[in-house]
Amino acid sequence: MKLFLEPIDVWLFRDGRPFDALSDHRAQSLFPPYPTAMQGIIRSHHLVVKKVDLRNQEAIEHAVGTATTYPPGFQMRGPFLARRTSEGVQRYFPLPADAVAQGDVIRALVPSELPAGVWSSVPMPRLLWHDGEPTKREERWWLREDALMAYLEQGVVQIDEETGRESRICKQDALFQRENRLGIGLDDTTRTSQEGALYEVEFVRVVPGVGLEVEVEGLDGWPEKGILRAGGEGRGAYFEASDAPTWPEAPNPLPQRFKVYLATPAYFEEGWKPKDWQRFFDGKVELMAAALGRYESLGGFDLATNTHKPARRYVPAGSVYFFQSDGQASLKASLVNQAITDDGAKIGFGQILIGRW
Amino acid sequence: MPDTILIFSLGPVQGFLAEARRAQDLWAGSRLLSELTQAAIQACRRSGAEMIYPADPSQESLPNKFVVKLPEGVAPEQAAEAARQAAQEELQQRGEVARQFLQSIIPSDSVWEKIWQRQLGNHLEFFWAAAVIEDDYPAAYQKASRAFDAAKRARTFQQVTEDGLKDSLSGRRSALRTAQGDARSYWNRIAASGRVTAAQLKPEGRERLDALGAIKRFGFGNEAERFPSTSSVAAADYLEKVRGKHQSALVAYREILKAIPKFYCVRGSEAWPYDGDLLYLETLVPERLRTSYGFGDADLQQYEGQLEAARLALRMLYNSIGRPSPYYALLVMDGDSMGKRVASCASEEEHRQLSQRLVSFAAQARQIVEQHQGTAVYAGGDDVLALLPLKRALPAAQALAEAFAKIVPGGTASAGLAFAHHLYPLDAVLRAAREAEGWAKGMEGKNAICVRALKRSGEPIEVRSHWGDLRTLFGELCQWFACGALSSRFAYEAAANLPFLDGEPVQSELKRLIQRHWDTRKSNPPDPDNLAKQLVAWADSLPGKAEELTD
Numbered sequence: 001m002k003l004f005l006e007p008i009d010v011w012l013f014r015d016g017r018p019f020d021a022l023s024d025h026r027a028q029s030l031f032p033p034y035p036t037a038m039q040g041i042i043r044s045h046h047l048v049v050k051k052v053d054l055r056n057q058e059a060i061e062h063a064v065g066t067a068t069t070y071p072p073g074f075q076m077r078g079p080f081l082a083r084r085t086s087e088g089v090q091r092y093f094p095l096p097a098d099a100v101a102q103g104d105v106i107r108a109l110v111p112s113e114l115p116a117g118v119w120s121s122v123p124m125p126r127l128l129w130h131d132g133e134p135t136k137r138e139e140r141w142w143l144r145e146d147a148l149m150a151y152l153e154q155g156v157v158q159i160d161e162e163t164g165r166e167s168r169i170c171k172q173d174a175l176f177q178r179e180n181r182l183g184i185g186l187d188d189t190t191r192t193s194q195e196g197a198l199y200e201v202e203f204v205r206v207v208p209g210v211g212l213e214v215e216v217e218g219l220d221g222w223p224e225k226g227i228l229r230a231g232g233e234g235r236g237a238y239f240e241a242s243d244a245p246t247w248p249e250a251p252n253p254l255p256q257r258f259k260v261y262l263a264t265p266a267y268f269e270e271g272w273k274p275k276d277w278q279r280f281f282d283g284k285v286e287l288m289a290a291a292l293g294r295y296e297s298l299g300g301f302d303l304a305t306n307t308h309k310p311a312r313r314y315v316p317a318g319s320v321y322f323f324q325s326d327g328q329a330s331l332k333a334s335l336v337n338q339a340i341t342d343d344g345a346k347i348g349f350g351q352i353l354i355g356r357w
Numbered sequence: 358m359p360d361t362i363l364i365f366s367l368g369p370v371q372g373f374l375a376e377a378r379r380a381q382d383l384w385a386g387s388r389l390l391s392e393l394t395q396a397a398i399q400a401c402r403r404s405g406a407e408m409i410y411p412a413d414p415s416q417e418s419l420p421n422k423f424v425v426k427l428p429e430g431v432a433p434e435q436a437a438e439a440a441r442q443a444a445q446e447e448l449q450q451r452g453e454v455a456r457q458f459l460q461s462i463i464p465s466d467s468v469w470e471k472i473w474q475r476q477l478g479n480h481l482e483f484f485w486a487a488a489v490i491e492d493d494y495p496a497a498y499q500k501a502s503r504a505f506d507a508a509k510r511a512r513t514f515q516q517v518t519e520d521g522l523k524d525s526l527s528g529r530r531s532a533l534r535t536a537q538g539d540a541r542s543y544w545n546r547i548a549a550s551g552r553v554t555a556a557q558l559k560p561e562g563r564e565r566l567d568a569l570g571a572i573k574r575f576g577f578g579n580e581a582e583r584f585p586s587t588s589s590v591a592a593a594d595y596l597e598k599v600r601g602k603h604q605s606a607l608v609a610y611r612e613i614l615k616a617i618p619k620f621y622c623v624r625g626s627e628a629w630p631y632d633g634d635l636l637y638l639e640t641l642v643p644e645r646l647r648t649s650y651g652f653g654d655a656d657l658q659q660y661e662g663q664l665e666a667a668r669l670a671l672r673m674l675y676n677s678i679g680r681p682s683p684y685y686a687l688l689v690m691d692g693d694s695m696g697k698r699v700a701s702c703a704s705e706e707e708h709r710q711l712s713q714r715l716v717s718f719a720a721q722a723r724q725i726v727e728q729h730q731g732t733a734v735y736a737g738g739d740d741v742l743a744l745l746p747l748k749r750a751l752p753a754a755q756a757l758a759e760a761f762a763k764i765v766p767g768g769t770a771s772a773g774l775a776f777a778h779h780l781y782p783l784d785a786v787l788r789a790a791r792e793a794e795g796w797a798k799g800m801e802g803k804n805a806i807c808v809r810a811l812k813r814s815g816e817p818i819e820v821r822s823h824w825g826d827l828r829t830l831f832g833e834l835c836q837w838f839a840c841g842a843l844s845s846r847f848a849y850e851a852a853a854n855l856p857f858l859d860g861e862p863v864q865s866e867l868k869r870l871i872q873r874h875w876d877t878r879k880s881n882p883p884d885p886d887n888l889a890k891q892l893v894a895w896a897d898s899l900p901g902k903a904e905e906l907t908d
Contacts, residue, residue, distance in 0.1 A: 120504045
């Protein structure tokens with residue numbers, strides 16, 4: 001089933017940093033949230049759908065498994081930022097890390113060989129050389145799926161004049177805004193404020209019609225629409241069946257020069273890369289270049305054991321890897337969810353879209 | 358092989374600066390970054406490199422990116438590798454100071470060592486690029502610069518797993534601990550050792566540090582503690598006023614504080630040796646005394662009488678001169694389009710001259726900030742990061758922008774100012790100031806300032822303007838507000854009512870508000886018709902209207 005979730009009010013998806021009022025801490029929102037947060041939301045609501053007795057640990061595990069072992073057949077893709085349009089729900093993706101804006105187009109940089117007499121710290125055969133004026137990467141743009149696919153296929157996409165709800169390319173604020181709120185800790189016994197317990201929480205307020213799209217398999221019995229709890233402070237969301245386009249499958253075979261765009265974050269054993277790329281491909285592929293966003297540390301708090309979970313580094317969504325193949329290579333058929341990630345493929349990490357260069 | 362240009366940078370700047378809860382953390386982070394850069398520069402110079410930017414590597418603040426010319430025969434990879442190693446070693450050395458201190462309280466073990474080495478070994482990131490100078494310096498610089506930009510696009514990193522309780526500055530890395538108990542108990546023991554003040558470390562394990570946080574707090578001896586806190590900066594102009602006219606009330610208060618040994622001195626000044634937060638009545642409540650000064654129940658009981666006397670003395674001071682502003686300003690400023698300016702240098706000599714001018718600017722920037730009772734966290738390259746008392750912030754920012762334009766011919770600078778409560782989380786203030794700077798640079802032609810006010814409730818307010826417009830009408834407005842001729846209600850009511858009006862009614866409403874809120878006892882009123890007209894014209898000329906800002 002595919003779901004489209006819209007917030008009832010604001011949303012709070014904590015970034016996993018520890019947070020308590022007495023440390024005058026600040027809680028930041030990750031948005032869109034990571035698959036780890038989304039799987040929790042979906043599995044929790046499944047207990048409601050199935051009317052599972054929450055005092056019965058065995059029944060819970062039977063219905064939704066645990067945070068690390070899921071019920072058989074359970075699989076998720078996303079969550080993705082999405083917007084309801086006249087043509088149905090449309091997914092939006094962060095601007096690729098290999099993109100530069102030039103006038104009214106967004107252009108993909110092409111890996112090139114180092115010119116003679118030039119050296120750099122890049123540990124790859126090629127680098128993304130930009131001949132124009134130096135530009136700072138505009139990180140707050142989002143591309144609608146069709147615009148992103150055009151970009152990945154042709155290496156360029158027009159920023160059109162069209163504005164408002166239907167824009168194919170828009171700034172972040174046209175989709176959601178961050179909103180800071182100050183709070184002060186309360187003394188539970190007296191219901192009075194605690195001295196010095198100042199904290200700040202960053203909420204996400206989405207523009208009307210914007211929400212999260214997620215594909216879930218292996219959980220049945222859900223109604224066509226309803227309300228569920230989503231994120232921090234038990235904030236709510238309306239959900240309904242999503243009519244977003246089917247997730248684009250990777251071409252087979254892959255183009256000779258193809259690039260992998262990460263649509264959700266990925267975890268790799270060696271940080272920015274896996275031990276061996278061949279683990280994901282049949283046929284020989286070679287990494288030529290990469291455009292990567294700054295890594296994100298993801299940990300979180302484990303309510304069950306009351307401890308901080310281990311924090312690990314993830315390659316952020318929007319990163320792009322450039323490969324060269326013999327034209328016969330393909331994604332391994334055995335990949336869960338067609339995902340490129342060393343962990344979390346089942347719940348939506350490492351979702352990719354393929355382009356060419 | 359002919360000479361080559363090497364551009365080298367180290368980071369993450371974010372990690373060194375933004376992971377800060379106190380002004381001292383911000384200072385220590387900035388200082389550490391400068392030290393690492395300096396070590397990297399020295400390594401390059403040992404292999405014969407000549408400085409191009411910054412012109413003077415012995416400055417107090419160094420940018421995290423530098424440019425050198427390598428002589429014939431020196432391979433850029435080797436110079437860059439030497440620079441990388443030197444920065445790593447410098448980090449270890451600065452770390453050694455913190456490590457020795459912590460180990461003198463609680464001996465380390467293999468658990469502690471593992472966390473320490475992992476965090477120091479995996480924190481720094483390096484980007485560099487180089488190009489041969491064939492015959493034309495600008496062409497070679499451009500090549501190196503493009504390769505450098507390309508290098509920054511490939512942000513490779515190692516995988517690291519950080520388990521257990523996280524530190525309180527970054528929230529991302531394991532807090533240091535030994536095999537005996539968790540991080541909370543380790544830091545509780547450090548805080549309770551009697552060797553650290555509550556200003557260095559909150560008691561009861563509420564603050565837990567990782568290796569980098571530990572270096573910020575304990576790697577600089579008491580040098581960091583001498584850097585004024587946000588409370589001291591917020592109260593700086595108040596203190597100056599008190600000293601001029603009401604010294605005796607201050608002395609009376611100070612004498613009472615002296616009798617309570619938990620109040621430690623932070624600087625040599627006899628007139629007021631304490632942190633500025635002791636000028637705020639809210640500091641003298643039990644909870645704050647616990648967290649900021651390490652008072653226990655016994656202390657609170659023992660000093661009950663003295664504390665009451667202190668509160669009374671502080672109220673007396675307030676009665677005679679008023680309260681200090683609880684707000685201060687954080688300023689972020691840098692030159693506009695510096696990349697383009699550097700790229701347009703026609704020769705190596707011109708590039709060096711520009712670097713030299715920036716050294717002069719940095720020196721002058723420190724002076725300007727100090728003249729306005731502020732403190733520079735960083736002044737190097739074309740960047741300034743400073744803390745300023747609220748009332749002095751705008752004049753200081755203007756003076757800095759003017760100095761920049763004077764020293765760098767044809768250059769302009771833009772600034773972001775965040776106004777925040779002295780207890781507001783510092784990392785959020787820094788982020789607000791950075792965002793404000795971004796909005797200032799978003800104005801046509803840059804050369805602008807954006808102020809972001811973080812109130813203690815509700816949404817932040819931001820305003821931006823080109824520098825020129827600040828001097829005229831806006832300056833006058835400020836003076837009228839300051840002397841009380843125009844009530845501040847004018848601004849609130851204008852903000853509340855005007856968005857619903859359009860065209861002529863705006864001017865009429867403004868005129869009404871001016872008449873209503875003008876106090877003729879304080880100053881002669883200007884012609885309200887004329888002033889309303891000027892205000893409308895000014896507002897229309899501002900490129901950033903409210904909706905544009907949130908865009």
